[in-house]
Amino acid sequence: MNALRMTLADGMTITRRNVLKIKRAPDLLGGVITLPVVVVLLFAYVFGSMIELPGMSYGEYLIPGIFVQVIVMSGQITGYTLTQDLQKGIFDRFRTLPMAPSAVLVGQTAGDILMNVTSIVAMSLVGLVVGWRVHTAPQEAVLGFLLLLLFAYAFSWVTATVALALRRPEVFNNLATTLSMPLIFLSNAFVDTTRLPAPLRAVAEWNPVSVVVQAARELFGNTSAAMPAPGTWPLRHAVPAALLWSALLLIVFVPLAIRLYKRAVSR
Amino acid sequence: MSPAITAEGLVKKYGDVVALDGVDLSVPEGTVLGLLGPNGAGKTTTVRILTTLLKPDAGRATVAGFDVVADAPRLRARIGASGQYAAVDDHLTGAENLEMVGRLYHLGTGRSRQRARELLERFDLTEAADRPVRGYSGGMRRRLDLAGALVAEPPVLFLDEPTTGLDPRARAGMWEVVSELVAGGTTVLLTTQYLEEADRLADAVAVIDHGRVIALGTADELKDRIGGDCIELAVNGAADLDAARRALAPLATGEMKADGAALRLTIPVGDGTAALVTALGRLAAERVAVRDAGLRRPTLDEVFLTLTGHRADELVTTEEDGR
Known part of the structure; x- marks a missing residue:
């Protein structure tokens, strides 16, 4: 069997494993969905009643941000399960098998796609309840969802890298929670970045989360002409910028994660 | 092969x-x-x-x-x-x-x-x-x-x-x-x-x-490698223990160990089975009352102790377990 076919075949086998795992441990997926549901309801009804956006409802503005928040949170779960696997013997077994070493991560991240599809569908339904609507042509909306999944896939490799570098579930969990808060909140997911003080605004507008949220808003039509136009390049060209960010993350973190995996299991 | x-x-x-x-x-x-x-x-x-x-x-x-x-x-x-x-x-x-x-x-x-x-x-x-x-x-x-x-x-x-x-x-x-x-x-x-x-x-x-x-x-x-078999003997009294000791001294290939409290004697021997037969013959001739007699191979535990100078179950902590 050649290397590529082996990687794909073994990747499929590991994907199956991870999908079964998600199915058998619904608490993981539940954890990813419940917090955002609470956030949607609180933000849409509590903050939404006080936050006035020119030309659009806060619910419409909020949901694309929630999609990306869910992606970041699922990433945390997968990183956490990866560190748990490292603590057990299962990776030792994998390493003594004549399988492609990269297949473990290929399969893990592929399984993550399913998790992300499920949680984005769930968030869309909650979104519809609080008044979120798609205003663009269906093919544009489909593109929006695909873009979200692409970013989610790239982000899986980022969390896999961090998880493999840290190795210990508790350490990973602490760091991931600490880092994901500013990643999500120092962005346009919940607030309009044009109203932030200048230094924070620069950080927020180059944040990949902002770029992906903005791209999703454009592709779903959750924008308003009355809103102040974003100043920086990535937000003015959000769709290509989101693609670039995803590509960049993949180029950097796929090889890095695979290298760390090989090192992590050869101890 | x-x-x-x-x-x-x-x-x-x-x-x-x-x-x-x-x-x-x-x-x-x-x-x-x-x-x-x-x-x-x-x-x-x-x-x-x-x-x-x-x-x-x-x-x-x-x-x-x-x-x-x-x-x-x-x-x-x-x-x-x-x-x-x-x-x-x-x-x-x-x-x-x-x-x-x-x-x-x-x-x-x-x-x-x-x-x-x-x-x-x-x-x-x-x-x-x-x-x-x-x-x-x-x-x-x-x-x-x-x-x-x-x-x-x-x-x-x-x-x-x-x-x-x-x-x-x-x-x-x-x-x-x-x-x-x-x-x-x-x-x-x-x-x-x-x-x-x-x-x-x-x-x-x-x-x-x-x-x-x-x-x-x-x-x-x-x-x-640590010296073959041992005869283990239990007798009824201190006098018997001394008598057994004298009778069997020629058979021992190493130092005999006597436990006065338990009235037991351990004799390292060369060819175990033959030595046991000889030993019991001598004890009968000397009229030493034997309560129990047996042949014992050394355990790997003893081998281990002899070879390493420490017991096998002694914990030595290293990175191997801290993985």
Whole structure:
């Protein structure tokens, strides 16, 4: 069997494993969905009643941000399960098998796609309840969802890298929670970045989360002409910028994660 | 016959800690080598190198004719490994675990499924086959883990402390399986802290301590090295103890040990059975009343103590357990 076919075949086998795992441990997926549901309801009804956006409802503005928040949170779960696997013997077994070493991560991240599809569908339904609507042509909306999944896939490799570098579930969990808060909140997911003080605004507008949220808003039509136009390049060209960010993350973190995996299991 | 496993001068260091300090091994095909040593002696590190999980810092090793570094991918198709931490997935069922391993050995879907069923039956797990492993007992996990190592019917099998933490019944079951495999031609390298296990299963025993093989031979050869058999005698009174001592002094090959409180006498002898017959004859002639008499082979425990200067169950903490 050649290397590529082996990687794909073994990747499929590991994907199956991870999908079964998600199915058998619904608490993981539940954890990813419940917090955002609470956030949607609180933000849409509590903050939404006080936050006035020119030309659009806060619910419409909020949901694309929630999609990306869910992606970041699922990433945390997968990183956490990866560190748990490292603590057990299962990776030792994998390493003594004549399988492609990269297949473990290929399969893990592929399984993550399913998790992300499920949680984005769930968030869309909650979104519809609080008044979120798609205003663009269906093919544009489909593109929006695909873009979200692409970013989610790239982000899986980022969390896999961090998880493999840290190795210990508790350490990973602490760091991931600490880092994901500013990643999500120092962005346009919940607030309009044009109203932030200048230094924070620069950080927020180059944040990949902002770029992906903005791209999703454009592709779903959750924008308003009355809103102040974003100043920086990535937000003015959000769709290509989101693609670039995803590509960049993949180029950097796929090889890095695979290298760390090989090192992590050869101890 | 050509050796199934060879190791020459394996060295592995973790920073300043020398885990392996030049290990040499040779295991003929179809035999069992018992790697015996306390925690931290280097047993697990040796196995991890031989199963391609670790690269040695120096030295070379081959398994089934393949170099552990240069031919690692081809070597992996020829080995099975089962460790002290059961390498099974909690969320999958027993059957799913084994099927996954079969697919990763590239046996194909049909064959993987068939092997899974065969092994589940062999290891008495058919009833639990479709339950997630999370609910398995420790012994069941261990059996499933060993089954995983056998999926591809590998000619060489590595078992790292296969019975640590198992109850006596599960341990006996594991021993039976290993014996069957060896009878079928499989070469086995097993590590153990249990001397009884090495005695029972291994054709040859390598005693490993501080990263070096300090003794190698059959269990019997190792026992002979510390002085063969002993006669153990129990008598009824202090006078008898002295009389027995005088009568048997010519037979002793070493220093006799007398326990005045328990009224017992231990006499190291050369040829055990013949010496016992002679000894009982002399005692009868001297009219010494014997309460109990017997012949005892030294245990591997004593061998170990003699060779290493410390007991086998003494804990030596190193990185090997802190993984």
